[in-house]
Structures are given as structure tokens and as C-alpha cells.
Amino acid sequence: MATVHSATYQLLRQQGINKIFGNPGSNELPFLKDFPEDFEYILGLHEGVVMGIADGYALSSGEPAMVNLHAAAGTGNAMGALTNAWYSHSPLVVTAGQQARSLMGVESMLSNVDATQLPRPLVKWSYEPSWHGDVPRAISQAIHMATQPARGPVYVSIPHDDWQQEVEDDALLLADRDVATAGMPSTAQLTKLADRLNNAVNPVLVLGPDIDAYHANALAVQLAEKIAAPVWVAPSAPRCPFPTRHACFRGTLPAAVAGVSAKLAGHDLIIVIGAPVFRYHQHAPGRYLPEGAELVQLTCDLQEASRAPMGDALVGDISGMLSALLTATQQTQRSMPVALPVPAPAPDVTEGPLTPEIIFDELNTLAPDDAIYVKESTSTVTAFWQRVEMRHQGSYFFPAAGGLGFGLPAAVGVQLAQPERQVIGVIGDGSANYAITALWTAAQYQIPVIFIILKNGTYGALRWFSRILDAEDSPGLDVPGLDFCAIARGYGVEAIEINSREQFQTEFQNALNAKGPVLLEIPTTTIEP
Numbered sequence: 099m100a101t102v103h104s105a106t107y108q109l110l111r112q113q114g115i116n117k118i119f120g121n122p123g124s125n126e127l128p129f130l131k132d133f134p135e136d137f138e139y140i141l142g143l144h145e146g147v148v149m150g151i152a153d154g155y156a157l158s159s160g161e162p163a164m165v166n167l168h169a170a171a172g173t174g175n176a177m178g179a180l181t182n183a184w185y186s187h188s189p190l191v192v193t194a195g196q197q198a199r200s201l202m203g204v205e206s207m208l209s210n211v212d213a214t215q216l217p218r219p220l221v222k223w224s225y226e227p228s229w230h231g232d233v234p235r236a237i238s239q240a241i242h243m244a245t246q247p248a249r250g251p252v253y254v255s256i257p258h259d260d261w262q263q264e265v266e267d268d269a270l271l272l273a274d275r276d277v278a279t280a281g282m283p284s285t286a287q288l289t290k291l292a293d294r295l296n297n298a299v300n301p302v303l304v305l306g307p308d309i310d311a312y313h314a315n316a317l318a319v320q321l322a323e324k325i326a327a328p329v330w331v332a333p334s335a336p337r338c339p340f341p342t343r344h345a346c347f348r349g350t351l352p353a354a355v356a357g358v359s360a361k362l363a364g365h366d367l368i369i370v371i372g373a374p375v376f377r378y379h380q381h382a383p384g385r386y387l388p389e390g391a392e393l394v395q396l397t398c399d400l401q402e403a404s405r406a407p408m409g410d411a412l413v414g415d416i417s418g419m420l421s422a423l424l425t426a427t428q429q430t431q432r433s434m435p436v437a438l439p440v441p442a443p444a445p446d447v448t449e450g451p452l453t454p455e456i457i458f459d460e461l462n463t464l465a466p467d468d469a470i471y472v473k474e475s476t477s478t479v480t481a482f483w484q485r486v487e488m489r490h491q492g493s494y495f496f497p498a499a500g501g502l503g504f505g506l507p508a509a510v511g512v513q514l515a516q517p518e519r520q521v522i523g524v525i526g527d528g529s530a531n532y533a534i535t536a537l538w539t540a541a542q543y544q545i546p547v548i549f550i551i552l553k554n555g556t557y558g559a560l561r562w563f564s565r566i567l568d569a570e571d572s573p574g575l576d577v578p579g580l581d582f583c584a585i586a587r588g589y590g591v592e593a594i595e596i597n598s599r600e601q602f603q604t605e606f607q608n609a610l611n612a613k614g615p616v617l618l619e620i621p622t623t624t625i626e627p
């Protein structure tokens with residue numbers, strides 16, 4: 099007779115999930131006992147790290163990742179990371195151990211009281227089965243909810259005395275279920291969209307993370323070239339959807355209402371694909387659209403389409419819709435945009451700390467063409483996009499909700515998902531502290547990430563915000579006295595402090611050949627975002 103335990107592992111196995119990212123407590127041990135040999139458990143020392151590693155793994159692989167947290171305390175520790183996973187459409191199957199059914203009502207220790215409320219609104223669905231026999235079906239529903247568009251995290255709370263209970267053999271029917279979404283436009287919808295594009299005089303493309311998530315980067319290049327349109331990346335970019343040295347590429351849009359309209363002025367049709375409209379950040383009021391412009395959004399996310407403050411939207415499969423639109427669009431006679439100029443090499447420094455621009459120029463020279471960057475140094479984003487070329491799908495990840503503590507663990511998760519590509523974490527000395535224990539997991543599992551800590555001794559982005567918000571006298575904006583080499587070595591990661599361009603060149607190339615993780619701590623100047 100099957101048990102909840104055996105039926106659930108069989109379901110996970112058949113659905114291609116064989117890694118469990120977790121940090122255990124007593125509630126989780128009955129799930130982890132008799133751990134199958136064909137599964138791997140990746141331990142993080144804090145649940146925010148566990149969620150971040152799983153998030154990086156799921157975003158980069160495109161596959162669902164299974165997370166196992168400890169009751170309410172573990173779920174609470176993971177909530178910060180969950181904000182990023184929610185906004186990045188990350189397919190995470192998050193489970194949490196619950197106290198035994200008979201002890202929940204008296205709120206005994208480790209009871210996850212009102213468990214399904216805890217992760218909301220940062221999950222697509224949360225559920226606690228009302229009896230043990232429903233656990234395998236609940237996990238099956240969680241997998242399909244997490245992986246169908248718009249993808250996103252889900253949450254299932256499971257009482258620990260369910261796992262050894264017997265279930266009907268029909269529970270095994272769940273293992274082979276195949277659930278998919280079609281999501282293609284009708285002929286009428288496609289004709290209407292293509293007509294708008296073919297009749298536009300000066301169209302512009304604004305591309306978002308779901309182009310990269312659905313591997314539609316090459317289709318986007320073909321469309322941009324066919325209509326000879328400039329291409330902007332949607333504001334607050336958590337991924338890179340378009341090659342950054344392509345002639346059509348124009349950079350990332352500013353995360354402000356007025357700024358977006360200013361950059362898109364003069365265009366009569368704004369086509370947004372794979373992005374919300376828009377992920378504003380700075381409060382800079384203005385008109386949502388430039389004079390004379392219309393906007394149409396292609397998205398996989400009904401909520402994104404519904405909450406937009408202007409324009410039209412079509413919800414469907416990103417890659418399918420883009421491919422159909424490409425076919426239906428006429429080749430334009432307009433001339434192609436002229437490529438942006440490549441920035442002049444960053445000037446050397448004769449004394450004092452290096453500049454972030456020097457580091458980015460060196461990365462652009464020394465890193466492999468298909469390197470993957472996990473970025474979390476908030477004041478250097480613009481300089482990075484200008485100086486470090488990104489060509490391939492899945493080359494860039496940034497916390498989608500701006501929730502810091504993403505970079506270090508996500509770099510570990512991305513490297514687990516992409517062992518053939520070098521992952522480089524470019525992390526600020528402020529951000530690094532929110533999930534610093536990810537270094538331990540990288541060392542323990544010998545995951546060869548290169549961690550670059552840009553150490554300017556301050557919350558650089560907040561220094562900039564304090565100026566535009568007239569709050570420059572705010573306390574708590576500096577982070578002096580941190581020794582990341584000592585911290586990293588304490589978690590088992592080889593670490594070197596870098597104080598010259600030549601030393602960076604030598605140590606970075608050594609790190610490329612290392613078998614395990616390496617951390618480069620680089621004192622730098624502070625620059626404007």
C-alpha cells in the first residue's frame with residue numbers, strides 16, 4: 099500500500115523535481131526520513147538563503163524548485179526572498195512542516211497557526227490539506243499552479259503525522275499528469291495586433307523579463323530588425339531580454355513615470371512584451387504616455403494586464419505570441435537604428451580605491467562571453483549595463499522586488515542550474531549582509547561561483563535617494579568596518595582583497611580556474627545610480 103511519503107516522492111520524481119532546497123526542523127523530519135537516493139538535499143543555513151538559492155535555480159533552469167521550510171518561523175524568514183520570487187514569476191513549490199494534527203488546535207510549539215494566510219499575498223495559491231489522503235494531490239496541484247503561466251510560488255503546509263499514513267493506490271495517478279497552457283491569440287486578435295504594428299510610423303519595443311524567461315530573446319531580435327525599431331528594456335529590469343550591444347538596443351528605461359514618457363516621446367506605438375506596465379520606483383509624477391502614443395502589452399500575466407494604468411493588453415504565451423506576430427508583421431523600409439556608442443574606457447586611478455567602472459570594463463574583457471551575472475549592487479546598475487556586454491539568454495538576474503538578500507543565494511542557485519556557464523555575483527557591501535550564509539552552502543557543495551563584493555562602505559543607492567528625497571541627514575546609511583575576506587573564510591570560501599586593476603586581472607583569472615567558490619572583496623568609490 100502506498101503512503102503519503104512514497105506517493106509524494108514518486109510524484110516529485112515523475113514531475114522532474116529531484117532537488118529539495120531546505121532548512122529542517124522536527125516538523126520536517128518525517129518528510130525527510132528514508133530520503134530517496136536519487137534526490138539531493140541542498141541545505142541553507144537560513145530560510146531566506148534557502149528561498150534565494152531555489153529562486154535562482156528555478157529562474158535559470160525554468161524548472162520548478164521544491165522548497166522545504168520549518169513551520170511559521172522558517173516561512174517568516176523566507177518572506178523577504180518570496181517578494182522577489184513572486185514578482186519574477188519564479189516556479190517555486192514551497193512546503194512547510196506543520197505540527198501534528200492533534201496538537202495544532204492548542205497551538206502547541208511549532209504550530210503554524212493559520213498557515214495558509216502566512217505567505218499571502220506573495221504566492222499564487224496556499225493550502226493545508228484537511229486530511230492526510232489529500233497531501234499528494236495538494237503537492238500535484240502546487241506543481242501545476244507554480245509552473246503554468248504566469249508562473250509563481252505556491253505554498254503547502256503539511257502536518258508531520260501525515261507522511262506515514264497510507265493512501266489509496268489511485269494517488270499514484272497524479273505522478274504522470276501532464277498539464278499545459280496553450281495561450282495563443284485568435285486569428286482576429288493577431289490580425290488586429292499586426293495591423294497596428296504594420297501601420298505604425300515610429301514604433302518602439304519595450305522588453306521585459308518574461309522574454310528571457312521564455313527563451314524568446316532571438317525572436318525579439320528578429321522582430322526589432324523586421325520593424326527597425328529601437329528596443330528599451332522595461333524599468334527595474336530583473337533579467338536581460340535583448341543583446342546589449344545590438345544596434346537596436348537603447349538601454350533600460352528609467353523607473354519613473356515622467357522618465358519613461360520622456361524616453362519614449364516621438365513614438366506613436368509602444369509595444370511592451372513580457373513586462374508589467376511598468377515597474378516604477380522613483381516617485382516622479384508625469385503623463386503615463388508621451389503625446390500621440392498608444393501602448394499595447396503582450397504578457398503571460400493576467401494580473402499585470404489588468405492592473406496597468408493605460409494601454410491595451412493581450413494575455414498569452416510569450417514565445418507563441420511573439421512568433422505569430424513576427425510572421426504577421428511586414429518588413430519595414432525604415433532604416434535600422436544606429437548602435438549606441440560604447441563607453442570610453444574607465445580612467446585608471448593612481449591612488450585610492452578602484453572605481454566600479456574599472457571593474458566592469460575588466461569583467462567585460464576577462465569574463466566568458468556566456469557568463470551569467472547575478473547583480474545586487476544597487477548604485478552601479480546603470481554603469482554595469484553600459485559597460486558589461488550581455489549577449490545570451492539567461493545572462494542576468496536582479497531581485498525583481500528589490501528585496502535585498504537575493505544576490506549571494508541566487509548566484510549559488512543559478513550556478514547549480516547552469517554548471518557549464520560561469521556565474522559571477524556582483525554584490526554590494528550592503529546587500530551582501532542580508533544572506534551572507536549563502537557562502538557556506540557554496541563552500542559545502544563546492545559551487546564555483548565568483549563573488550565580487552563592491553565595497554564602498556555605504557548604502558550607495560540610499561545616499562542618492564536621500565538627495566532626491568531631501569533626506570540627506572538620515573542616519574543609518576553607512577556600513578563601515580566590514581571584512582568580507584574574514585567573513586568568507588569563516589564560511590569556508592577562499593577570499594582575496596583586490597586593490598589594483600592588475601591584481602583584479604590576475605585573481606579573476608585564477609578564480610575562473612578554481613574548482614570551488616571564490617570571493618573578491620574590492621574597495622571602490624561610490625557612484626551615482
Ligand SMILES: Cc1ncc(Cn2c(C)c(CCOP(=O)(O)OP(=O)(O)O)sc2=O)c(N)n1
Nearest residue numbers: 475476477500501502526527528529557558559
Ligand atoms: C531587504 C531589504 N532591506 C533594505 C532595502 C533598502 N535598500 C538598501 C539598504 C540599499 C543599499 C544597498 O547597498 P549596497 O552596498 O548593496 O549597494 P550600493 O552601495 O551599490 O547601493 S538599496 C535599497 O533599496 C532593500 N531594498 N531590501
Ligand SMILES: [Ca+2]
Nearest residue numbers: 526527528556
Ligand atoms: Ca555599498
